[in-house]
Amino acid sequence: MEVMVETCCGIDVHQKSIVCCILDGPLDTNKPKKQHRTFGTTTKKLREALTWIQSQNVTHVFFESTGQYWIPIFNIFYDSNLTLILANPQHIKNLPGRKTDMNDAEWIAQLGRCGLIQQSYIPCEEVQQLRLLTRRRKAYTERITQCKNEIHNILQRANIKLTSYLSDIYGLTGMALLEMFINGEVITEETILPKIHGRIKATVDQLVEAMDGKLSFEDRFLMGQSLEHYHHLINQIEEITVVIKHYVLERFEREYNLLIEIPGVSSIVAFVILSEIGPNVEAFQSQGNLASWAGVCPGSYESAGIKKSSHTTQGNKYLKSSLFQAGGIAGRSKDDAFHNLYARISGKGSKMKAIIACAHKMIRVIYKILSTRDHYDAKKALGLRQQARAN
Numbered sequence: 458m459e460v461m462v463e464t465c466c467g468i469d470v471h472q473k474s475i476v477c478c479i480l481d482g483p484l485d486t487n488k489p490k491k492q493h494r495t496f497g498t499t500t501k502k503l504r505e506a507l508t509w510i511q512s513q514n515v516t517h518v519f520f521e522s523t524g525q526y527w528i529p530i531f532n533i534f535y536d537s538n539l540t541l542i543l544a545n546p547q548h549i550k551n552l553p554g555r556k557t558d559m560n561d562a563e564w565i566a567q568l569g570r571c572g573l574i575q576q577s578y579i580p581c582e583e584v585q586q587l588r589l590l591t592r593r594r595k596a597y598t599e600r601i602t603q604c605k606n607e608i609h610n611i612l613q614r615a616n617i618k619l620t621s622y623l624s625d626i627y628g629l630t631g632m633a634l635l636e637m638f639i640n641g642e643v644i645t646e647e648t649i650l651p652k653i654h655g656r657i658k659a660t661v662d663q664l665v666e667a668m669d670g671k672l673s674f675e676d677r678f679l680m681g682q683s684l685e686h687y688h689h690l691i692n693q694i695e696e697i698t699v700v701i702k703h704y705v706l707e708r709f710e711r712e713y714n715l716l717i718e719i720p721g722v723s724s725i726v727a728f729v730i731l732s733e734i735g736p737n738v739e740a741f742q743s744q745g746n747l748a749s750w751a752g753v754c755p756g757s758y759e760s761a762g763i764k765k766s767s768h769t770t771q772g773n774k775y776l777k778s779s780l781f782q783a784g785g786i787a788g789r790s791k792d793d794a795f796h797n798l799y800a801r802i803s804g805k806g807s808k809m810k811a812i813i814a815c816a817h818k819m820i821r822v823i824y825k826i827l828s829t830r831d832h833y834d835a836k837k838a839l840g841l842r843q844q845a846r847a848n
């Protein structure tokens with residue numbers, strides 16, 4: 458196998474320690490000199506590791522993105538003259554039966570020395586900080602879903618069919634009725650009637666019948682805690698959304714205004730796009746490269762000369778989910794570029810494939826906008842083939 462780097466270092470990253478393996482030898486040899494050393498992960502120990510690596514005339518350092526443990530290494534090594542290459546752990550798995558820290562570090566160094574490690578995208582500091590905010594907001598929304606599921610489970614166990622008559626039990630009427638359960642109030646037509654806000658399809662008699670169940674003291678206590686946690690998370694989402702918007706408008710206002718012109722791209726989706734991709738697409742070679750990284754590009758599965766059906770690549774889960782959400786909205790919008798694509802593919806029987814196709818089209822539009830800084834043009838997005846059909 459062709460050797461690409463003379464002197465490199467592979468690092469196996471852990472919470473309390475890192476194991477470094479330096480391979481040093483001319484490009485025409487497959488048996489380089491090996492050196493192993495283990496360091497702690499405090500700032501002082503990581504600086505000692507950097508000093509030792511630099512003293513060995515290392516030019517490239519390879520390490521895998523293990524949780525959050527790689528970030529302090531990157532921050533301390535960043536200002537040096539070393540070439541830092543972050544690897545995806547799934548792409549550099551070692552052979553079975555050779556699992557030790559030293560072997561892992563040596564394996565990473567060997568792959569990097571032969572040019573077999575593809576660099577992972579590491580955004581700038583401003584984008585990393587925005588990414589922390591948007592991912593925390595995503596975590597809050599997932600916890601809200603968990604709280605809702607907990608309340609639904611309690612109601613179903615108690616045979617309370619409130620969800621059959623209210624489309625959203627977390628609206629004004631639903632919240633008022635849930636508070637009645639928590640407070641242990643008597644359920645009658647007279648007590649329910651003042652709790653109804655706005656127009657609902659169910660009658661008061663139906664609500665009384667639906668709320669006739671068996672709730673224990675423990676059920677009411679658990680429901681109260683879940684509802685309190687739900688309100689707390691709603692407030693946290695509102696607060697962090699204000700902080701994110703201020704951060705984006707202060708640093709990426711132009712890119713943000715361009716992104717929200719795209720059909721289906723809301724302000725929240727624009728925040729996620731900027732936090733995951735960044736304000737430019739210089740790190741991505743082409744539209745296809747960005748689509749593959751985002752996980753909206755079909756996989757490749759060919760055997761015996763026969764191409765078979767394959768799923769989309771795993772990609773960036775935060776960006777991927779936002780693109781699917783925006784793609785579904787854009788496909789059902791009045792924009793011809795996305796609506797025609799969605800109608801054509803969903804007409805064949807698969808709405809999910811139509812949403813994925815719209816998400817793929819959207820990431821290509823995003824690439825074009827962030828690279829040229831041009832406004833969204835519905836006619837250009839329509840494409841030559843669809844323009845001809847329209848005419």
